Amino acid sequence: MPLTPSLDRLIHELQKLPGVGPKNAQRLAIFIFKKGADFSRALSSAVIEMSQNVKYCSSCAGICESDICDICSNSLRDHSKVCVVEKPTDVFHIEATGQYNGVYHVLNGLISPLEYLTIDKLNIKPLVARINSADSPVREIVFALPPKVEGDATMALIKKMIQRPLKISKLAQGIPTGCEIEHIDSMTLARALNNRN
């Protein structure tokens, strides 16, 4: 149902956001209108500022607001350890634990033939080049990929491409903290039993 031309244009753009259908886009557009000109200015300048400032780190492909991110450019971090993650936000999640002092490499996806995500579409070759170069400081790789088929396939592929002896590990799998045993799926429970310590 068309409203006014400017509202319809905004609704059209809002519908491109994930999880926003036609009805929801209309509701959001009317809300933005009712909230007034100050909110519209704040929202649109936040979008533009983000788009101008945020970029991918030229070293790890994480997100940052300079050419190289604060972690990659920090000489106090242990550059011999590289933690391989799927998404830029995974870096912030791992940093929030305060348990890791190495650097990162963001793949920006996982190998998934069904979604046409092949090795060339992901940030895998720069990682392998980073590891295999003659003067590489890398001594250890920590895979922090999601525990599913795509994560395992991606890890196996990268392992195959590594041409230097390295310490390789992945995140421990088991039961998450604070959960009830009855709520854990049987696959997770089986792995936690086999890897008991």
Place this chain on the structure above:
Amino acid sequence: MPLTPSLDRLIHELQKLPGVGPKNAQRLAIFIFKKGADFSRALSSAVIEMSQNVKYCSSCAGICESDICDICSNSLRDHSKVCVVEKPTDVFHIEATGQYNGVYHVLNGLISPLEYLTIDKLNIKPLVARINSADSPVREIVFALPPKVEGDATMALIKKMIQRPLKISKLAQGIPTGCEIEHIDSMTLARALNNRN
């Protein structure tokens, strides 16, 4: 969990939208970043353009892109009939039926003491002035308010304030088109029985 300053500012603004929590705002911000600069420009200019162009009609308080809306300024519409609705979008819904040729008045809310929505916060007094003025062309009022306590209370209040003899009606209540009898709530079914025709 903070990301980069510009992303955090965008997430802060996105969280003000209805139904968007912290996790969802982060997901939307990352999506907008990944979608690229063209989308950011299109989205932010759509927000600004909408905020500059869309306004409330000075006559009916509906939304439009001029001082007076296309319906109020159309001399072919029947200005003796005024349809009273709660929200600006209700006008577009009723127009979509093609069954109404009068004009509208948007209250922008319903009387609701619990939400502090009193007569002064709504667009009720201009409606009453429009009806009661000596040279008013209004001969008929059609209430198209939601069939709930707040809608009925608002209608009763407006009726009390009308000082001229007018034809007054409200939308018929009954069972909606195409539904199964077993899925209708008992209140609706009771009304449909009592008003059978």
